[in-house]
Amino acid sequence: MADIHLEMRRITKRFPGITALDQVTMQVNNKEIHALVGENGAGKSTLMKVLSGVYPYGSYEGEIFLNGEECRFKDIRESERLGIVIIHQELALIPYLSIAENIFLGNEQARNSIIDWFKTSSRARELLATVGLDENPATLVGNIGVGKQQLVEIAKALAKNVKLLILDEPTAALNDRESNQLLDLLIQLKSEGITSILISHKLKEVEKVADTITVIRDGKVIDNLTKGRDEIDEDRIIKSMVGRELTNRFPDREADIGETVLDVRDWSFYHPQHENRLVINRANFHVKKGEVVGFAGLMGAGRTELVMSLFGKSYGKRHSGRILLKGNEIVMNSVSDAIENGIAYVTEDRKGYGLILIEDIRRNLTLPSLGNLSSSGVVNSSEEVLSAEKYRKKITIKCSGIDQNVDNLSGGNQQKVVLGKWIMLEPDVLILDEPTRGIDVGAKFEIYQIINQLAAEGKSIIMISSEMPELLGMCDRIYVVDRGEIAGELDRQQASQESIMKIIMNHQKQSKEISHGQPQTVL
Amino acid sequence: MDSLKQYFKSNIRQYGMVLALVVIMFFFQIVTGGILLKPANVTNLVLQNSYVLILAVGMLLCILTGNIDLSVGSVVAFVGAVSAVMMVDWNMPVLPAILIALLIGIVVGAFHGVFIAYLRIPPFIVTLAGMLIFRGLTMVILKGQTKAPFEKSFQAIAAGYISGGGFSIGGFNLIAVLTGIILSALFILGIAVNRRNQKKYGFEVLPTGFETVRVLVILAAINWLTLSLALYNGIPIVMVVLFGLVLIYTFITQKTIFGRHIYALGGNEKAAKLSGVKTKRVMFLVYTNMGLLSAVAGMVVAGRLNAATPKAGTMFELDAIAACFIGGASASGGIGTVVGAIVGGLVMGVLNNGMSIMGVSVDWQQAIKGMVLLGAVCFDVYTKSKSQAD
Numbered sequence: 028m029a030d031i032h033l034e035m036r037r038i039t040k041r042f043p044g045i046t047a048l049d050q051v052t053m054q055v056n057n058k059e060i061h062a063l064v065g066e067n068g069a070g071k072s073t074l075m076k077v078l079s080g081v082y083p084y085g086s087y088e089g090e091i092f093l094n095g096e097e098c099r100f101k102d103i104r105e106s107e108r109l110g111i112v113i114i115h116q117e118l119a120l121i122p123y124l125s126i127a128e129n130i131f132l133g134n135e136q137a138r139n140s141i142i143d144w145f146k147t148s149s150r151a152r153e154l155l156a157t158v159g160l161d162e163n164p165a166t167l168v169g170n171i172g173v174g175k176q177q178l179v180e181i182a183k184a185l186a187k188n189v190k191l192l193i194l195d196e197p198t199a200a201l202n203d204r205e206s207n208q209l210l211d212l213l214i215q216l217k218s219e220g221i222t223s224i225l226i227s228h229k230l231k232e233v234e235k236v237a238d239t240i241t242v243i244r245d246g247k248v249i250d251n252l253t254k255g256r257d258e259i260d261e262d263r264i265i266k267s268m269v270g271r272e273l274t275n276r277f278p279d280r281e282a283d284i285g286e287t288v289l290d291v292r293d294w295s296f297y298h299p300q301h302e303n304r305l306v307i308n309r310a311n312f313h314v315k316k317g318e319v320v321g322f323a324g325l326m327g328a329g330r331t332e333l334v335m336s337l338f339g340k341s342y343g344k345r346h347s348g349r350i351l352l353k354g355n356e357i358v359m360n361s362v363s364d365a366i367e368n369g370i371a372y373v374t375e376d377r378k379g380y381g382l383i384l385i386e387d388i389r390r391n392l393t394l395p396s397l398g399n400l401s402s403s404g405v406v407n408s409s410e411e412v413l414s415a416e417k418y419r420k421k422i423t424i425k426c427s428g429i430d431q432n433v434d435n436l437s438g439g440n441q442q443k444v445v446l447g448k449w450i451m452l453e454p455d456v457l458i459l460d461e462p463t464r465g466i467d468v469g470a471k472f473e474i475y476q477i478i479n480q481l482a483a484e485g486k487s488i489i490m491i492s493s494e495m496p497e498l499l500g501m502c503d504r505i506y507v508v509d510r511g512e513i514a515g516e517l518d519r520q521q522a523s524q525e526s527i528m529k530i531i532m533n534h535q536k537q538s539k540e541i542s543h544g545q546p547q548t549v550l
Numbered sequence: 551m552d553s554l555k556q557y558f559k560s561n562i563r564q565y566g567m568v569l570a571l572v573v574i575m576f577f578f579q580i581v582t583g584g585i586l587l588k589p590a591n592v593t594n595l596v597l598q599n600s601y602v603l604i605l606a607v608g609m610l611l612c613i614l615t616g617n618i619d620l621s622v623g624s625v626v627a628f629v630g631a632v633s634a635v636m637m638v639d640w641n642m643p644v645l646p647a648i649l650i651a652l653l654i655g656i657v658v659g660a661f662h663g664v665f666i667a668y669l670r671i672p673p674f675i676v677t678l679a680g681m682l683i684f685r686g687l688t689m690v691i692l693k694g695q696t697k698a699p700f701e702k703s704f705q706a707i708a709a710g711y712i713s714g715g716g717f718s719i720g721g722f723n724l725i726a727v728l729t730g731i732i733l734s735a736l737f738i739l740g741i742a743v744n745r746r747n748q749k750k751y752g753f754e755v756l757p758t759g760f761e762t763v764r765v766l767v768i769l770a771a772i773n774w775l776t777l778s779l780a781l782y783n784g785i786p787i788v789m790v791v792l793f794g795l796v797l798i799y800t801f802i803t804q805k806t807i808f809g810r811h812i813y814a815l816g817g818n819e820k821a822a823k824l825s826g827v828k829t830k831r832v833m834f835l836v837y838t839n840m841g842l843l844s845a846v847a848g849m850v851v852a853g854r855l856n857a858a859t860p861k862a863g864t865m866f867e868l869d870a871i872a873a874c875f876i877g878g879a880s881a882s883g884g885i886g887t888v889v890g891a892i893v894g895g896l897v898m899g900v901l902n903n904g905m906s907i908m909g910v911s912v913d914w915q916q917a918i919k920g921m922v923l924l925g926a927v928c929f930d931v932y933t934k935s936k937s938q939a940d
């Protein structure tokens with residue numbers, strides 16, 4: 028085809044210990060909407076970062092051609108100059124600036140470094156009309172909804188004379204009406220000559236707007252589908268996305284499941300800032316002794332918020348519902364209440380919420396357990412060192428010693444420290460939020476072994492993961508969470524990626540009115 | 551040898567400042583022709599800097615949380631004024647007056663603490679407001695005038711000495727000499743017990759030779775100080791207070807759960823909270839404690855001047871903050887020690903004192919102190935980036 032806009036040839040990108048992209052070749056035609064689909068961690072975002080220059084030329088192998096000319100971007104500015112604009116899932120808007128100021132941020136309408144406000148606002152008005160957003164350019168971005176903010180992002184891209192627009196999960200935080208508006212806009216922009224690459228988990232959308240689809244899995248291109256040539260339907264895409272052999276990636280475990288330990292009934296709560304937004308609506312679930320229960324769901328489904336709300340109401344407002352621990356109702360108003368009840372939560376964001384990076388392994392490991400390692404408020408430092416030493420060995424943290432600062436550890440070892448600090452407390456219920464995010468395959472396997480060992484010791488484990496194979500390989504039972512509700516429950520035999528996806532799709536069809544904001548964890 | 555290297559590396563920030571202090575003292579000893587370390591001047595140094603050092607101890611806790619307290623200078627004046635009203639105007643006995651003054655300090659600190667910890671108002675703003683409020687109240691109470699004099703026993707807190715009861719050996723105050731010997735013995739005992747415990751639990755200990763040198767240097771410093779004081783009037787009472795505070799607060803920060811929670815809060819507040827640290831309570835207590843120590847310093851200042859004045863304590867907050875930063879505390883929180891803050895305060899104190907003896911004008915003193923602060927923090931950032939590189 029002569030009309031190739033972008034061609035990426037044999038792109039290989041390696042990180043220490045892992046090959047994120049393996050010989051990926053992808054062609055995007057002029058004036059088309061090209062969908063890029065794949066599981067979390069498949070390499071979609073990495074590929075787009077290579078394309079937009081976040082990973083500069085030289086840090087990857089392979090070639091990029093734009094309109095037949097080779098490009099070697101050193102940074103984002105260079106790719107933007109050629110009209111490649113990426114809109115990330117976390118919007119890069121400044122809430123305290125106006126829409127117009129945000130649109131021209133870094134691209135100010137100025138003469139001799141003095142901003143021309145008249146031009147700024149009149150150009151902004153034109154751009155807003157193009158994207159179909161009926162707002163005053165002087166309105167602060169913080170005062171408009173997420174859907175409208177997304178449109179502002181696109182207006183911002185248009186202001187940079189975008190030729191190739193990359194959208195990373197643009198509709199994850201939008202409701203159906205907003206999503207449709209956005210998708211219609213993409214089709215409209217296509218007719219105006221703008222090519223788009225759409226990364227999305229919502230396969231219905233992909234089916235609706237995409238002209239071609241590239242499926243990647245484990246850093247490799249698995250499938251290429253073109254509208255008209257191939258039959259495009261959800262089942263086929265799902266198969267390509269997930270169809271892989273699960274051999275030996277997860278250690279075996281003999282499940283020995285006892286009585287119910289934690290039982291949550293009709294648990295609901297509201298967003299901490301937007302007090303009328305229901306985040307979780309009447310969730311019911313339980314976990315038994317020695318059981319590993321998984322929470323599956325898409326980004327922004329509310330899984331992290333749900334478990335954090337249980338952990339001493341660390342998230343949300345106006346909680347309602349009941350929590351039963353071994354049959355007795357308990358109330359946890361703070362993290363220390365949760366700890367006293369034997370509930371531990373391993374955060375998904377180990378650097379932001381899990382570790383104190385300037386402190387050493389010992390102090391990080393023992394922080395929640397200091398009460399057990401002290402008498403009348405005075406820490407027994409010898410016991411502390413022995414305890415830290417014991418758990419360092421138990422979970423094999425690779426380090427020069429427990430006095431090493433945690434910021435010098437690899438991601439996998441940092442994750443083990445976060446895990447270790449909670450295991451040290453000997454909790455009955457251990458909630459793991461994305462326990463293997465961003466760590467390499469070997470470390471993942473070790474974490475799985477630790478999880479299995481804990482389950483074998485009779486602990487109850489709740490595990491959130493965006494990697495479905497991980498849930499399927501590890502869990503005895505899986506709850507599917509979607510849009511703040513428990514959409515379904517699957518036991519080990521029933522659970523498959525197809526059945527989970529089906530539950531999510533069906534649930535999304537049913538509940539159209541509840542909308543969600545950005546998946547954020549705000550303390 | 552490796553463990554020795556490791557030891558130095560992990561302690562370079564503290565040793566670096568102690569070394570700097572020694573170099574500065576050595577320098578002024580030479581340029582002042584030996585006046586700096588004369589017994590009378592050493593005593594003077596202690597008396598002059600005691601209140602800044604007391605404030606630095608409290609300020610360190612605030613800085614560990616990643617914040618500062620700007621109100622301490624005003625609280626010093628306020629507590630001094632209230633004490634003067636109680637003792638001078640109402641003729642209240644000294645002891646109850648002191649206790650009430652301390653209580654007022656706690657209330658003032660708790661006042662700040664409520665806004666900072668529970669209402670989440672940034673500490674900079676709350677304590678800036680406190681600085682204006684309590685400076686204003688001081689002037690209201692004193693009606694813009696100086697109140698004096700205090701009773702002798704109150705003055706003694708700041709300007710008195712532990713007398714040798716007349717006993718002296720060849721001009722040396724006996725109690726001061728004995729204190730030096732007892733402290734030396736306690737120190738050796740402490741080190742020995744610590745080493746035995748470390749060996750018992752199978753931890754690494756410092757090589758014996760190195761440990762011996764370290765102990766000898768510290769013993770020499772202790773005894774040199776007590777002997778100098780013994781040659782003059784003996785041990786100043788305020789120094790006993792200061793020494794006690796340093797011991798107590800070192801213990802709190804290094805050995806207690808509360809102390810560890812302060813460091814954790816300063817290192818990563820969100821992670822600390824999710825680990826069960828009651829972050830609001832810790833914050834509240836840190837600022838309440840600052841109020842208490844401001845009250846102690848306030849009485850020391852009033853006692854030393856033998857008067858309560860509206861201008862007392864001006865700029866003390868900045869001296870205390872500077873002492874902490876020179877002593878290796880990190881502005882972003884989570885790093886710093888009480889001993890470091892004291893060393894930092896002494897660096898500033900010796901600079902002040904040395905330059906005054908040399909006859910350097912006050913204007914230049916300010917500028918030089920500013921440069922020392924900047925240099926110390928640069929050194930700190932540099933060693934931090936180096937220790938992170940490997």
